[in-house]
Amino acid sequence: MKSSFVCKSLAASLGLMLAFQYSNAQFGNILKKASDKLEQKANDAIDKGVSGTKSATTADTGTISTGKKRISMNSVFDFKAGDSVLYASNFDKFKAGAMPPTWKTNGSGQLMKSGEVAGTWLEMQNGASYKLNQNYKLPETFTVEFDLLTSCDKITDISPVAFGFAENNSVASFNEGSIAVTELEFYNNNKVTSFANPVDKYISTEYDLSKYANDKVHVSIAIDHAQMKVYLDKTKILDSKMFKDDVRKYFFVSAPLNAENDAKVYISNVVIAK
Template sequence: MHKFTLAATVFALPLLALAASSPCHAQSIGSLLHSVTDTVTQKVQQKIQDKAGEQADATLNGHSTTARRGMPRITGGFDFSPAPVSLYQDDFAATAIGAMPRPWKTNGSGQVVSVQGFPGKWLELSGSSTFKLSREHRLPDRFTIEFDLLPLAETPSDLNNPLFGFAGDDRATDYLSDGVNDGALNAIDLLFFNAGSDVSVYSGASGFNSNPDFNVQGYANRILHVSIAVDGNRERVWLDRTKILDSRMFQNNPSRYFFISAPMKYDHGAKLLLGNVRIGGYK
């Protein structure tokens, strides 16, 4: 017997007894008994309807309620492996504070600095400045690059949009602001100023264009490690072990030089620092 029906029966027994002993009240008690029974019946019917609704939801579009509770979390792998042959490596330890590292050149200015709370030395990138390695560091067809970025700012938007990528020459006379002009082949733009789209990837060489989802704003005053692997025309990029790019970014370009550009301007004393650069190749 359903629990609501049982409750109605138990409640009704004393009322029946009272009706038998007091005929003058039989009509009013009978009405009360019918009211109680109707109330319990309504609750039972509502319970049945609710259960039917749950079952309908469970079979909606052929899916179970388990599937409707949320998708399982997907965990991707980090398959970057540094190339075994060292082509260039610098943590700026041998460069004096305030000096510009010899292998680097720029259309603007830069200096090696130390930062409280962050070990080692860092290359401070002045606004509207693009930095490249010298001609002897022309990159081969297959190589890897790793480096650390340290964005310092009161708020992430003060960093505007620094970028890095590859150019077809080692000239440092022009500021590279994207991945297509002034000899640039491709670029990854870190859009600290834009909370809606944090990264922009564009290749003038292949025409590739995308906006991968990565929260660069969470890296203000925190080290962001960048890993890049290039194999022919294919380029893969990871930001702090999260892959944001795996696509054709070159068009059989014979010359490839790494570059990094500070934003056109900083706000409220913000700075972008570069550190721990490692470039590897293969025999």
């Protein structure tokens, strides 16, 4: 009888122990699952934060792609030379070493040839301005074309070359009577300035001039009453009202005031047409 009671007690104790162990195991599983979920949420939050940081950094540096190709535009060379030629320099007709008789200056100049560049070129003296001997008023609508050539160690050795129009045909001084001027600021390497004091106009344009070291640039000018357009090769660098109405216009070009390391500037192929 006593033995039976002991057996029953042991069985009950063993059942309680097994139930307790099972409960602990289940509770442990619940805790582990809860811990795993919290860890996953923490990792997700970290990943999201890192992703947001990368996007912000990319946006700050401007490297986010819009997914669209950059828009490009094609410029149009709308210059059209006049049909009727009023003047053509034709320097080849004149003696080398002399100042061309169709031009005048406050300084000096001489016609020269090169074995590397075709044609005959007028070497301009530093500080000198040049105008045509023909003393007549240009029409209201006309075009001017010419070539400028440089010889230098580097383009920044050359101070500005100026060209444009004056209200008189005198060469008493440098840039005498100038009213509308464009300056190629070679010494600045990439700057062209146009100004017209009578109409209070000043325009500065960025343009790479370094490529014209020991090379030529073709200049085209179109005048339509008060409007003046200027092109370097086929790039327009000026299109603006530069004159008062009915003002007289005389073409001029001026050499640099200074040039380092014996740099030189030449002009040729001048054509004025209407």
